[in-house]
Amino acid sequence: MRYLISSALALVVSAAATAQQLPVEVFTLDNGMEFLLVPRNDQPNTVSAGWVAKVGSANERPGITGISHFFEHMMFKGTNTVATRDPKRDEQFRTGQKALRDRMNQLIWGDQYARYFRGEIDDPWNPANDTPELKRLRAELKASMDAQQGRAKTEPINALQTKLGSLDPVKDADAIKSVQAEIAKLEADQKSMGSIVKDEFDQLYTAGGGSRMNAFTSYDQTFYFINVPSNKMELWCWMESDRLTDSVFREFFSERDVVHEERRLRTESTPTGTFDEQFEAMFWLSSPYSWPVIGWPSDLNSYTMDEAQRYFQTYYCPNNLTGVIVGDFDAAKVKPMLKRYFSRLKRGATPPPVVTLEVKQLAEMRMNAAAETEPQVEVRYHTVPFQHADSYALDVMSQILNGRTGRLYKTMVEGTGVASDASARQDSRKYAGAFSFSAEVKGNATPLQLEEGWYAQIKRLQDEPVAEQELQKVRNGIAADEYRRLQNNFFIMLQLGVSASLGDWREVNAESGKLLAVTPADIQRVAKKYFDSTNRSVATYVRKAAAAGSTADEPLDPALAALPPQMQAMAKQAIKRIAAETDLAKLKEGIAQFDAQAAAAPEPMRPFIGFMKDKMLERIAELEKSAAPAAK
Template sequence: MRVNMVMHLIISKRISKLLFVLATSLMAVHFASAQKVPVTEVTLDNGMKLLMVERHDEPSVSGGWVAHVGSSNERPGITGIAHLFEHMMFKGTETIGTKDYQKDQQIILEQEQVRDEMRKEEEKMRAAYRRGEIDDLMKPENKTPRWQELNKKFNELITQQRDILVKNEFDQVYTEQGGTGMNAFTSQDMTAYFITVPANKLELWMWMESERIRRPVFREFYAERDVVFEERRMRTDSTPLGKFTEEAEAMFWESVPYGWPVVGWPSDIPAISKAQADEFYGIYYAPQNITMILVGDFKTNATIALAKKYFERIPRGKKDAPDVRTLEVSQVAEKRMYAEAETNPQVDINWHTVPFGHKDSYALQVLAQILSTRTGRLYKGLVMGSQVATDTYAAQDSRKWAGLFNAGGEAKDGKTPEEVEAGVYAEIEKLKKEEVPPEELQKVKNDFAASEYRRLSSNMPILMHLIQNEGEGDWREINEAGKKIQAVTAGDVQRVVNKYLTKENRVVGVYTRKGSSQKQEGK
């Protein structure tokens, strides 16, 4: 399945297949009467939520937490800050990562003073860029002499800091104690951190995670910005569709703050200051904005006591995180993008639909399943039937503030993306006119049902599903959505197709291979 518009997870560390699997399998995690995930929920004194699933199948505990903040909580100028922040949370604390905290703080302070001056120079450079005097702010030769001088000074401070730095100590502590799979991701809606530790080291997890939420130190802040920029080059700039996907997303969202990339605009990433990160932390990493989740081999009662001991040290934030108030406006006309890229010809169609937990989201998930898979309507109609495509896909992507329905496919050699597009619409028209037969509906529901079991195979997948549901809005959906999926009727499916999959509600990306066009229209 193609996940064009679903690829909004930015994973901070090792490239994690798990998350890809998660993103693609979320369409199928619900069922009615299947095994419930036995979650215990507790709210600590400081407002922090704690979810626990006791499971004694393996001698480990998968622990994670969701900060209810993502790129949708940003604004122009600081796009990418939520993700940069995720990287900074591995840089240590007052006690982890340095041999001399006082000196470390002093150096960081001096670094910031130099950086303040550099930022003044960067303002001048941006002005020069707007006047067309320089072509690229990133090139060393375009930096002002004063900036370069300050940069030398800054680098001297970095060298000084290195003497007292304990490199990546946060990772070292966990690794030495048998921690595995430590990672984190940032999406539009959430930032999540997770690891698996041996069952006897739950207290280590409590120590480490409470420590970094309580008093993180953003050291090596500016080197990490460069790392993030390399991440942007790796995922977005240097991949065949990265920049086009970014463009499509920017074109799709009108008012809800999903239009900018999670990794941030290229101009913003190097401009984010440590002061802005500090402010961001104060609002969004307050305990009342965080949900801790534990899955594995522990005793719930003792764990609650331990969690209180460690996490209630963190005072409740003075201010609650603000709600995102902007709602997506109704699109009034179809939008189209014609892209020439290093890729096979294909079409990618997106319709505005509904956010997570919306009553129509279940019928839309069922609809996606009816259209996708090898026994779905698109494959039968376009790949096996009219043979205009070699591959097709469909998915409902319900995010926290708004949602979309995505479908498309790759054109068969000799066919055009427009023919694939027409084929998709033809299948949709059939669904608008005729109800899905009972057998077909049941087949799709059976798949959702079996997925209810498959998701429970071990601690980490259970944790990831809880993270995803809680981050999008409510962990309870892990147990509630299944019933709602099973209750979807053929009439519901027909209704949502008619309601959402309309011409004026869609944004279409048509991709052809770069250089294959006969018409030399120029770039």
């Protein structure tokens, strides 16, 4: 067995030593746009192509949070050539809509916000709270958008369609003909009024054999990508350079509704979505990572076309973009094509830097949440950004902890069995980083036990160096993954683009060497450096009080759920005693004692004292009420 281990060790490591670098050709245009070309013939006939803009939510500010993501949606809405049959008239529609919406925004930010601050309305943006003028403007805007989309007559047409469906193809043959003629006329009418060719951007790619066309926005980048057949590289060049030079923000106002639905889907309707968002907002103190990528709801409604235009000019200049092309193509043929099409982008000023650095955290922060989910915990620490020398040791440390034979699984899932799932992760963003531990309870374990289990793991990493054999196992995995991650065009494209947007695409080739060089001493050093209690934020979740069908053993009082987990068990015991107490005098005495203690109690105890006092008052009221009839 010993022989086997050492021989395999040598084999794996020698594989790593010869690990092939991803052969990337860099091709840069005069306007500063950089392309990374990786011809590969292992996946014949297709190419994964994309480009990344080095801008994301970190480049935003309060008031326009979410604009990077909203902007990404806008990039699919066409240009003066794509998705319009009449660019002049389309521009008139857009100008008219902009004026209407700007006026609406003034009224909402002014009068409606004032009414909201005075408590007269619950939501300044809800159309149900519109003033008569806003109502009129909103209707006018809607009518203009419908007309632009060529559906000014949608309602009468729908009514006729429904009628058509109810007619009998044999008996009502004549009626069917006349209804069809009526529909055809209305359709022609509304089409002639409209200027949009719906979703032509998508249609052109679809008919051209494009697939997986999409984009994503994150904190530090906005990435647009697609797979195209090998013979359609010129289609990609045409489409992408067209939208980068001539984007017109069509359907700017109706698309907000889609983004609101996206927010509802991803954040508001998921068990922990809104909590995750608020934990992030709590964790980042001064960094722009504190707001959600999708944006705060009020900002989602607020940004104007002027702001979007400024944003586009600032960040979507070719010198802030990197294109990535991976797959079955001939670089010698594609380079002239890239030059020909993407040279029409005009170089811009260097975009402004993100200057706000995260400040040092001074005290532990906690979020004690009750949500519709199993009890769980996240402990997160401020660490380091992309390419920081310590990021590699932190990454390797997470791999020592993760996986079936990692420390977390062996000690917390199998050993003490407090967790059903536990994992750790170093998240190296462009301007700052964080290390987080997440776990979910097993059986009747509590979030507090998960937290304690984690602190024990950290202490061990601080106290003892990781064993050589344990580290070698992680290194072997890193070496094998060197190859695994290079097997798919699409994935290679994503890695290169993300790395480029974080600051250096070469990290794709350099990273594993740096990970393999991490030593036990490095791990011990970073474990000591970043994992202080004052540098952490903790989110604990208990299951929210039972709605119908919830699985909670007993309904959990929301006030109880709001307490720190370690106080909940204590509070539960105390509640039982209070509920069983029938002596009014004792209860009143208890309140007096709590009042006396409250002033001297340490801050963390105060919610507990407040909670206990409320329970006693409730019990007193109950006893006095039941006593009252007898007294009568």
